[in-house]
Amino acid sequence: MEAAVAFSLNDGLKAAKDSFFDIILTDYRLPDGNGIDLLNTIKRHSPDTVVILMTGYADIKIAVNAIKMGAYEYVAKPINPDEIIHIIKSGLESTSKRVEKPIQSKSPEYIEGKCDAAKKVQDYINLVGPTEMSVLILGESGTGKEYAARRIHQFSKRKNAKFVAVDCGALPKDIAGSELFGHVKGSFTGAVNDKIGHFEEANGGTIFLDEIGNLSYDVQVNLLRAIQERKIRRIGSTQETSIDVRIISATNEDLKNALKTGEFREDLYHRLNEFSINLPPLRERKEDLIDFANFFKDKAAQEFGKQNIAFDQNVIDVFKRYEWPGNIREMKNVVRRAVLLASNNIVTTDSLPEEMLESSLTPASSTLGNETIDLRSIKEKSEQELIISTIVKAKYNKSQAAKLLGIDRKTLYNKLKQYGIDI
Numbered sequence: 001m002e003a004a005v006a007f008s009l010n011d012g013l014k015a016a017k018d019s020f021f022d023i024i025l026t027d028y029r030l031p032d033g034n035g036i037d038l039l040n041t042i043k044r045h046s047p048d049t050v051v052i053l054m055t056g057y058a059d060i061k062i063a064v065n066a067i068k069m070g071a072y073e074y075v076a077k078p079i080n081p082d083e084i085i086h087i088i089k090s091g092l093e094s095t096s097k098r099v100e101k102p103i104q105s106k107s108p109e110y111i112e113g114k115c116d117a118a119k120k121v122q123d124y125i126n127l128v129g130p131t132e133m134s135v136l137i138l139g140e141s142g143t144g145k146e147y148a149a150r151r152i153h154q155f156s157k158r159k160n161a162k163f164v165a166v167d168c169g170a171l172p173k174d175i176a177g178s179e180l181f182g183h184v185k186g187s188f189t190g191a192v193n194d195k196i197g198h199f200e201e202a203n204g205g206t207i208f209l210d211e212i213g214n215l216s217y218d219v220q221v222n223l224l225r226a227i228q229e230r231k232i233r234r235i236g237s238t239q240e241t242s243i244d245v246r247i248i249s250a251t252n253e254d255l256k257n258a259l260k261t262g263e264f265r266e267d268l269y270h271r272l273n274e275f276s277i278n279l280p281p282l283r284e285r286k287e288d289l290i291d292f293a294n295f296f297k298d299k300a301a302q303e304f305g306k307q308n309i310a311f312d313q314n315v316i317d318v319f320k321r322y323e324w325p326g327n328i329r330e331m332k333n334v335v336r337r338a339v340l341l342a343s344n345n346i347v348t349t350d351s352l353p354e355e356m357l358e359s360s361l362t363p364a365s366s367t368l369g370n371e372t373i374d375l376r377s378i379k380e381k382s383e384q385e386l387i388i389s390t391i392v393k394a395k396y397n398k399s400q401a402a403k404l405l406g407i408d409r410k411t412l413y414n415k416l417k418q419y420g421i422d423i
């Protein structure tokens with residue numbers, strides 16, 4: 001296998017135009033653009049190329065978005081060689097599987113959760129599943145909207161028919177209509193064959209439209225017609241085909257604004273939203289956090305052939321304090337990576353991204369708000385920050401941290417208590 005190196009977005013795109021790449025590793029920040037620009041162009045011209053995005057912590061939200069736009073994986077810096085090799089291998093395997101894999105995939109294992117919000121979600125899924133209602137699932141990125149949609153499908157009479165998931169956010173605008181409704185040969189440049197769309201493919205089953213906020217106005221019009229008339233017309237065709245598809249859609253943005261500005265059609269919104277379900281972010285699912293962590297740990301252990309892996313208590317503490325902006329998906333990635341890196345069967349904070357440790361340690365008292373800042377509070381604030389960064393540096397070993405700070409262990413504990421730092 002050959003590798004090519006490019007140092008800018010333009011050089012990378014040029015190389016990708018000249019030859020086919022199985023896999024592309026790109027930084028998010030490039031001198032003349034960013035990795036998302038690269039991803040967009042690559043996915044358009046070469047959908048089978050696996051794209052892996054490398055990113056610093058501050059870009060994690062962008063990275064989560066990148067996954068939705070078709071990136072195979074994102075890797076937080078600093079890059080660990082074992083980890084990147086593993087990801088490249090599984091990325092390459094995924095392309096070879098993709099060729100023969102039908103779009104409908106078998107239902108993944110599902111954690112219901114026991115916190116109140118999760119129980120409510122489960123009750124709603126049980127209730128609405130067997131009906132024919134269109135369901136709109138709301139929730140931040142990575143909260144499990146697609147998983148919930150599959151669950152609804154499983155609880156429906158359509159469970160033996162197809163569940164077709166379409167990420168509307170990843171559909172290039174100019175081909176979205178053809179992807180959803182199909183086209184006939186010659187209807188536009190590039191339409192070299194007749195093609196059935198996702199709606200026809202899902203006939204008799206359920207279609208899951210993720211990121212509906214991204215659908216262009218034209219596609220919204222066609223979608224509304226498909227719902228109202230239960231018929232679709234392939235692009236370039238005069239013939240209509242009857243379809244019987246249940247629609248579940250999802251969005252992680254507040255559509256209210258798009259409705260107000262007219263970017264999203266209100267009539268379509270009401271058709272899609274006969275019933276809505278709100279998925280809570282992971283940071284609000286404290287009771288379920290450890291169940292998820294253990295679930296992903298066991299899965300990763302199985303994947304990497306490791307046995308009896310356990311979390312160190314400090315890891316659990318960090319998990320509980322961290323905000324999880326990428327929600328369940330982020331946890332899955334963090335745990336999978338940590339299990340891969342774990343030595344001696346214990347996942348320690350050494351295997352967590354450093355930035356995650358730091359951000360989970362910000363003490364509540366560091367937000368000084370609009371209070372008058374006096375010399376004492378400034379001194380105390382820098383003392384707190386120094387204590388925290390030293391504890392992180394000492395990998396949570398408090399004796400070591402005390403030594404580095406030039407104080408004894410007891411004084412360190414007193415300071416932690418005084419500042420309310422719970423490590």
Ligand SMILES: Nc1ncnc2c1ncn2[C@@H]1O[C@H](COP(=O)(O)OP(=O)(O)OP(=O)(O)O)[C@@H](O)[C@H]1O
Binds near residue numbers: 142143329332
């Ligand atoms: N209830 C669950 N049980 C087990 N794993 C889950 C559950 N919910 C989500 N996950 C895991 O989290 C990942 C992200 O879930 P999913 O793709 O459903 O999120 P999403 O909200 O649709 O994300 P996006 O907004 O980015 O499309 C899944 O791949 C799965 O591994």
